[in-house]
Amino acid sequence: MKCSEFLHELTDYLDGVIDAGTKSELEEHLAWCHNCYVVCDTTKKTIEIYRDSKLYELPENLETKLRSAIATRCKSHKNKTSEGKA
Amino acid sequence: MGAIQPKVSEPVSDELALVDAAKAGDDAAFEELVRRYDRNVFRIAQHITQNREDAEDVVQDAFVKAYTNLKQFQGQSKFYTWLVRIAVNEALMKLRRRRPERTVSLDEDVKTEEDSVPREVADWSPNPEQQYTQAELRDILDRTIHGLPATFRTVFVLRDVEGLSTEETAEALSLSIPAVKSRLLRARLQLRERLNKFFQRRDRTNGSQKTVSGDGNQ
Numbered sequence: 001m002k003c004s005e006f007l008h009e010l011t012d013y014l015d016g017v018i019d020a021g022t023k024s025e026l027e028e029h030l031a032w033c034h035n036c037y038v039v040c041d042t043t044k045k046t047i048e049i050y051r052d053s054k055l056y057e058l059p060e061n062l063e064t065k066l067r068s069a070i071a072t073r074c075k076s077h078k079n080k081t082s083e084g085k086a
Numbered sequence: 087m088g089a090i091q092p093k094v095s096e097p098v099s100d101e102l103a104l105v106d107a108a109k110a111g112d113d114a115a116f117e118e119l120v121r122r123y124d125r126n127v128f129r130i131a132q133h134i135t136q137n138r139e140d141a142e143d144v145v146q147d148a149f150v151k152a153y154t155n156l157k158q159f160q161g162q163s164k165f166y167t168w169l170v171r172i173a174v175n176e177a178l179m180k181l182r183r184r185r186p187e188r189t190v191s192l193d194e195d196v197k198t199e200e201d202s203v204p205r206e207v208a209d210w211s212p213n214p215e216q217q218y219t220q221a222e223l224r225d226i227l228d229r230t231i232h233g234l235p236a237t238f239r240t241v242f243v244l245r246d247v248e249g250l251s252t253e254e255t256a257e258a259l260s261l262s263i264p265a266v267k268s269r270l271l272r273a274r275l276q277l278r279e280r281l282n283k284f285f286q287r288r289d290r291t292n293g294s295q296k297t298v299s300g301d302g303n304q
Contacts, residue, residue: 007204011271015252016089030087035207039278040087042210042285046278047090047246049215053227055247056132056141058125066128066145070120073146074113074153 001029006036014044105165109156116156120149123166126248127173133243134177136232137184144180148173163257167250170258174240181236204275206282214285230280238273245270 006029012018013026030037058066101122107115124145131144151172152159159168215223231239244255245266256266 007271007275011267011274014090014274017252027087035204037087038207038209039204039275042208042282043274043278044087044090045210045214045285046274046281049223049281050227050231050242050247050277051249052215053224055224055227055231056129058128062142063124063128066124066142067117067120069146070124070149070153071113071117073150074116077150077154078111078113 001025003029003033003036006030006033007039010040010043014040014047101165102161105156105159105161108153109159116153119152119165119169123169124149126166127169130170130173130240130243130248131177131180133231133247134174134236134240135180135184137180140177140180140184144173144176147176151176164254167254167258170244170248170250170254171260174244174258178236204279206279208282208286210282210285211287214281217285226281226284230277230284233280234273234276238269238276241266241269242273242277246274 006026009018009022009026013023018026030040101119104115104119108119127148128141128145131148132138132141135141135144148169152169155172159165211217218226231242234242240259241255241261244250244258245252250258252263252266252270255261255270256263259266261269
């Protein structure tokens with residue numbers, strides 16, 4: 001297996017959605033190709049770091065403000081619709 | 087090396103019941119759906135627009151749009167996937183308004199062959215994120231993902247940050263499954279490449295960094 005073929009399968013390999021035959025070919029490649037091992041390992045870490053990062057968490061006060069604004073706008077839409085029907 | 091662990095999402099078994107109740111006029115049921123998903127929608131919107139005020143608007147607009155169009159939701163997909171689709175469209179509209187000089191479309195396939203080929207292969211420290219404070223780390227991650235084209239960023243966020251499946255991501259973005267997979271691979275590899283300079287192992291003066299040729303079959 002060439003490195004380019006390994007990279008082509010990397011996403012499915014990391015997602016664990018790959019058939020057993022391809023998986024063992026990929027792991028055989030990983031066993032001797034240090035570069036692909038590092039790329040695979042650091043790509044996996046990239047995903048894990050972003051997933052755990054709490055980047056763009058919604059602060060509680062903002063969440064309260066947004067929920068209230070949404071509720072007001074939904075209520076106003078409902079009132080308009082029911083006035084239209086009346 | 088094992089696969090990444092799939093993100094465990096909250097049980098959605100009662101989601102349909104909430105949607106049905108909301109359709110029947112139960113506002114408390116809709117408010118529960120807002121409580122359940124507003125954080126996710128905010129994160130997605132912030133990732134796409136890269137702007138806090140726009141993200142706040144997107145959260146409001148997406149939920150109000152979902153509320154006013156609830157009857158059109160047929161329950162063939164998860165409510166959350168339907169909501170994400172609305173939110174992504176709202177976020178892209180904001181982005182287009184803010185950057186009219188740049189066309190932003192999820193269909194755009196940023197074709198650069200080299201972006202799929204790792205150029206720099208460097209081992210990372212065992213727990214690279216621990217070299218930085220939380221604030222520094224967030225800044226690094228923010229700036230790094232900011233540099234990706236919107237189409238890659240969006241696929242990465244839905245799949246890897248929010249934990250949607252490939253099929254759900256394809257549905258939410260109106261993309262084919264191969265298109266989602268191809269963008270996801272490139273997004274992951276580009277982020278990895280960009281994070282190298284922050285996370286690479288620093289305990290060796292040489293030999294820790296290698297350049298890979300296009301088809302580095304060795």
